[in-house]
Every structure is written in structure tokens, then in C-alpha cells.
Amino acid sequence: MAINWFPGHMHKAQKEIKEILPTIDVVIEVCDARLPFSSENPMITEIRGDKPLIKILNKSDLADAQLTKVWLEYLDAQHNVKAIALTTESPSIAKQIPTLIKKLVPHKDQEGKQINAVIMGIPNVGKSTLLNTLVGKAKAKVGNEPAVTKGQQRIRLEDGLYLYDTPGMLWPKIVNENSGYRLAVTSAVKDTAFDHDEIACFAAEYLLEAYPDRLKERYKLEELPVTEVELIEAIGRKRGCVKSGGYVDFHKASAILINEIRDKTLGPLTFESPNMVEKEVVYFDEL
Ligand code: GDP
Structure with missing residues (x-):
């Protein structure tokens, strides 16, 4: 990215x-x-x-x-x-x-x-x-x-x-890819700089791990999908984002997820913890 x-x-x-x-x-x-x-x-x-x-x-x-x-x-x-x-x-x-x-x-x-x-x-x-x-x-x-x-x-x-x-703008810390995605998910950086579906995949993966119950409740999912792609597809199906041939409109479903994160429909969310970022700093430093 x-x-x-x-x-x-x-x-x-x-x-x-x-x-x-x-x-x-x-x-x-x-x-x-x-x-x-x-x-x-x-x-x-x-x-x-x-x-x-x-x-x-x-x-x-x-x-x-x-x-x-x-x-x-x-x-x-x-x-x-x-x-x-x-x-x-x-x-x-x-x-x-x-x-x-x-x-x-x-x-x-x-x-x-x-x-x-x-x-x-x-x-x-x-x-x-x-x-x-x-x-x-x-x-x-x-x-x-x-x-x-x-x-x-x-x-x-x-x-x-x-x-x-401060006079002008200061740039965010995009020292690693995850920070870039998190800034994009929360709309701290403009959407145009990112691939929309990729942001949604990043968010879906994190939410599956950190906030599974919120996802189940919001999208009325009895069983949580295992992967981020399956989650976005499930959201798409629930919301009628289906194209001819029965395929989920992935882009539309991604937009729903991102918008509902940003407008607080999914409730208050935090995208990183001190533990997570400490591990990431070590990981990205070693790359
Ligand atoms: P700046 O670029 O850092 O000066 O940010 P702004 O003050 O222009 O705010 C950016 C956006 O965040 C605006 O749409 C504000 O209404 C919104 N905003 C600011 N503070 C809060 C807050 O405490 N809660 C929420 N939900 N939105 C806020």
C-alpha cells in the first residue's frame, strides 16, 4: 500500500x-x-x-x-x-x-x-x-x-x-502498514489514498478478533465467519448487496462496514492497545 x-x-x-x-x-x-x-x-x-x-x-x-x-x-x-x-x-x-x-x-x-x-x-x-x-x-x-x-x-x-x-499540518506515524490501515479506517487520512476493500478487510480481521459479539449482534449472525472476506460477504448478503449470479458486491459490503465503524453504529471501538503496538514496533523494526 x-x-x-x-x-x-x-x-x-x-x-x-x-x-x-x-x-x-x-x-x-x-x-x-x-x-x-x-x-x-x-x-x-x-x-x-x-x-x-x-x-x-x-x-x-x-x-x-x-x-x-x-x-x-x-x-x-x-x-x-x-x-x-x-x-x-x-x-x-x-x-x-x-x-x-x-x-x-x-x-x-x-x-x-x-x-x-x-x-x-x-x-x-x-x-x-x-x-x-x-x-x-x-x-x-x-x-x-x-x-x-x-x-x-x-x-x-x-x-x-x-x-x-500549530501552523500547518503534522503527519501521522505511518511507520508500519497497520498504522496506515487504522488511520484509514477511522478516516484520519483521506479515503482516496487507500484501497477501500483492503481497509475493510483489515478492519474485519481486527473486529473478528477484538469485537466478535458486536459483529454478531449488529449483523444478526448466528455463527461468526472465520475469515475477513467471509465476514464482509456475510454482511453483504444480510444487506442485499448481491449482484446477478448471486455474487456479493464486495465493494458495497465493504463500504457498509467502514461507514458503520466510522459513524459509531458498531459502538465505540479502539483499534490498538499498548500491548499490540509494542509487539508491532518490535516486528516492524526487525523487517
Ligand atoms: P483538526 O483538523 O484536528 O483541527 O480537527 P477538527 O477540530 O476540524 O475536527 C475534525 C472532525 O472531528 C470534525 O468533524 C469534528 O466535529 C470531529 N470531532 C472533534 N472532536 C470530536 C469528539 O470529541 N468526538 C467526535 N465524535 N467527533 C469529534
């Missing part, structure tokens, strides 16, 4: 972040709670050095609550990292961010010095929406296509506390 996800303005973002970084006290990275590893930006670990990091698992309404808890514990155990789960469904939690920022740099807060934070993250994780929640009005432009945030802005959260928005 070819993934070309490094347009020119990402270089620009990288350059501008490096420029503002010396003035930054706290880095906030917004990730997608459904794929906290694959929606990370690889550059952030590299550039933040020792600065405290607030890791936001956003869109947690779409993610599996149990796995979100596992991820929060895993991330919190990392050096100088504080992880929180957010969703637009509970905006009051986002309002605690200013307090959290100050807690991470207690010396500056006590001395009454200006504190600067920067918010970063790959496209479509909900940065603009979060900024809107934080400033209380529609300042940042929100869109459901990747790459809406353009041009850098600095927002005053309260007296002496500023939040810098």
Missing part, C-alpha cells in the same frame, strides 16, 4: 514549531483515542525534549472506554507525560486544561511568570474543535476533512497563560 502523506506544508509546520519551541513550556498533543499510537506525530517526541507533555486522547466517545483506561495508565507512566481523555460530549473536562498546564510548570505558576503551551496533532483529531471549546467561541475553523487548520494563532487562555496553535 502506497501512502504519500508528507505534503510541503508539513515541512513548513515542522520549521515553525522549531522556531516557537524555545518559548514553549508545555506541549499538548491531541491524538485519536481510537488509535493513540498510530495517530501520534513522530516528531513531537523528538522535538519536545524534556518539556512536559499533555497527551489528549480525543474523540473518546468513539473509543472503547476500557481500552482508553488502559492507554491512559500506559501513557501516564511515561516520563513527564500527563494523559487525559476528552470528547465534545463532556466539554467541562477540556476546561480543566489551563489548570493542568499550570500544574505541570509549578515554578513558573508560583512565580507568576507567563506560561506558553502549544497544541499539536495530526489533521482531523479535533484540535480546532478543542480550541473552540477552550476559547468559548468559534475562533478556530472546524471541518470534517483533514487539514482545515491554517495559519498560526496564539490564544489567551487566561492572564499569563497562552496557547499556540
